[in-house]
Amino acid sequence: MSELRFPDNFVWGAATAAYQIEGAARDDGRGPSIWDTFSRTPGRVHAGHTGDVACDHYHRYADDVALMAELGLKAYRFSIAWPRIQPDGTGPVEPRGLDFYDRLTDALLDRGIDPIVTLYHWDLPQALEDRGGWTNRETAEHFAAYAAAVHGRLGDRIRTWTTLNEPWCSAYLGYGNGLHAPGVRDAGAAFAAVHHLLLGHGLAVRALRAGGAEVVGITLNPAQVQPADLDSAADAAAVRLVDGLQNRIFLDPLTGAGYPADVLEHVSRMVEPTFVRNGDEKLIAAPIDLLGINYYAPTYVAGRPDGAGGSAYPGTEGAVEFLPATGPCSDMGWAIEPAGLGRLLDRFAADYPGLPLMITENGGAFPDRVIEDGPDSTGRVADADRIDYLDGHLRAAHAAIGRGVDLRGYLVWSLLDNFEWAEGYRKRFGIVHVDYLTQRRTPKASARWYQEVISRNGL
Numbered sequence: 283m284s285e286l287r288f289p290d291n292f293v294w295g296a297a298t299a300a301y302q303i304e305g306a307a308r309d310d311g312r313g314p315s316i317w318d319t320f321s322r323t324p325g326r327v328h329a330g331h332t333g334d335v336a337c338d339h340y341h342r343y344a345d346d347v348a349l350m351a352e353l354g355l356k357a358y359r360f361s362i363a364w365p366r367i368q369p370d371g372t373g374p375v376e377p378r379g380l381d382f383y384d385r386l387t388d389a390l391l392d393r394g395i396d397p398i399v400t401l402y403h404w405d406l407p408q409a410l411e412d413r414g415g416w417t418n419r420e421t422a423e424h425f426a427a428y429a430a431a432v433h434g435r436l437g438d439r440i441r442t443w444t445t446l447n448e449p450w451c452s453a454y455l456g457y458g459n460g461l462h463a464p465g466v467r468d469a470g471a472a473f474a475a476v477h478h479l480l481l482g483h484g485l486a487v488r489a490l491r492a493g494g495a496e497v498v499g500i501t502l503n504p505a506q507v508q509p510a511d512l513d514s515a516a517d518a519a520a521v522r523l524v525d526g527l528q529n530r531i532f533l534d535p536l537t538g539a540g541y542p543a544d545v546l547e548h549v550s551r552m553v554e555p556t557f558v559r560n561g562d563e564k565l566i567a568a569p570i571d572l573l574g575i576n577y578y579a580p581t582y583v584a585g586r587p588d589g590a591g592g593s594a595y596p597g598t599e600g601a602v603e604f605l606p607a608t609g610p611c612s613d614m615g616w617a618i619e620p621a622g623l624g625r626l627l628d629r630f631a632a633d634y635p636g637l638p639l640m641i642t643e644n645g646g647a648f649p650d651r652v653i654e655d656g657p658d659s660t661g662r663v664a665d666a667d668r669i670d671y672l673d674g675h676l677r678a679a680h681a682a683i684g685r686g687v688d689l690r691g692y693l694v695w696s697l698l699d700n701f702e703w704a705e706g707y708r709k710r711f712g713i714v715h716v717d718y719l720t721q722r723r724t725p726k727a728s729a730r731w732y733q734e735v736i737s738r739n740g741l
């Protein structure tokens with residue numbers, strides 16, 4: 283097979299998030315986050331797992347960075363834990379929290395790895411949640427102040443700043459169906475959260491720019507929505523509704539078009555959107571330099587008057603049926619369909635042209651196990667299914683670049699096995715296996731495969 287080469291300067295990397303890997307939940311003045319509270323609430327997270335220790339990355343970051351260097355990563359996307367910087371979410375910064383990210387940043391730069399920062403990957407300070415969290419407009423302002431504080435310390439060394447990770451999840455899973463922290467189940471709260479997250483993004487972009495940040499963006503998890511039947515008008519309407527709730531409600535205001543009328547009309551059936559104030563849409567539309575896309579699987583829907591709808595899609599009951607995945611699936615039960623990534627990238631190029639893209643997450647959970655080949659073995663993990671997954675998605679990304687999509691990089695989710703939110707530690711997404719009892723790291727076969735991809739800049 284002929285070799286597929288990616289553009290020069292294509293960014294190859296891996297991604298993680300603070301609560302999922304750091305542990306050290308009480309070190310150096312860190313305050314509690316909504317995930318500390320949620321994971322301690324019985325029945326919320328699989329087997330009562332918490333992020334208290336996780337991969338102990340807070341203490342092992344130097345070794346983890348050495349491993350990234352060994353794998354040849356050009357970039358590393360990590361998130362900053364807001365409760366380490368402002369234990370109560372507002373007010374004076376905790377210098378020891380900033381010191382950690384300072385050390386991490388320097389360790390990455392020493393190894394020639396470009397740090398890509400996410401300011402918010404879901405770990406809201408609990409003190410802010412006690413005042414309404416993202417349903418409270420003030421949280422957006424606090425977020426911008428926090429962003430400025432972090433940038434003030436790290437802005438001299440970090441080029442690429444992303445404000446939020448997947449605000450869809452924060453809003454709809456956090457406040458809509460309650461599957462994620464803070465576990466609220468209220469459609470109106472979910473839509474207020476969507477707006478305040480977007481407003482927080484806009485205010486943070488403004489603060490980052492004022493501080494001189496070079497590249498500023500946001501990461502979304504856009505749905506690649508497909509109709510069950512390509513010829514059905516009802517299915518097309520279901521696609522439009524779901525696309526509105528997951529994609530256009532974020533993308534249109536972010537790109538300056540304001541909230542789409544059909545989405546506002548849908549939202550108004552559940553809540554009067556008085557939280558949208560004059561001037562907000564202008565703030566949200568602050569220009570960005572990069573859009574991060576997290577893609578795992580497509581979403582198939584049908585339009586049905588008796589449809590059960592989706593708990594993460596308020597107002598879809600009695601209109602939409604979400605179809606179960608058919609064909610090969612990952613350990614999450616998510617369909618493995620690389621062509622979905624291609625369709626998604628094409629859609630961005632067509633509907634939101636001129637916006638440079640980066641795949642900021644893509645990967646698969648599989649039931650990996652470490653094989654010990656003898657008493658002196660350091661262990662190995664034969665994760666051919668993950669290699670297939672990554673290979674398929676990289677081929678789809680490569681083809682999209684060939685069709686003219688402005689894709690700048692690819693970050694695998696994830697560097698390490700980690701705390702997979704409500705699933706706890708039972709789902710493994712890493713290219714590096716983590717034994718949670720010993721904290722031993724074992725690069726899986728996929729890590730060695732990825733190392734080769736990076737060194738050849740292709741497949």
Ligand code: FCB
Pocket residue numbers: 299302447448451503576643695702703711
């Ligand atoms: C994404 C999250 C990330 C990880 C993957 C599997 O939605 O951003 O933290 O949990 O899913």
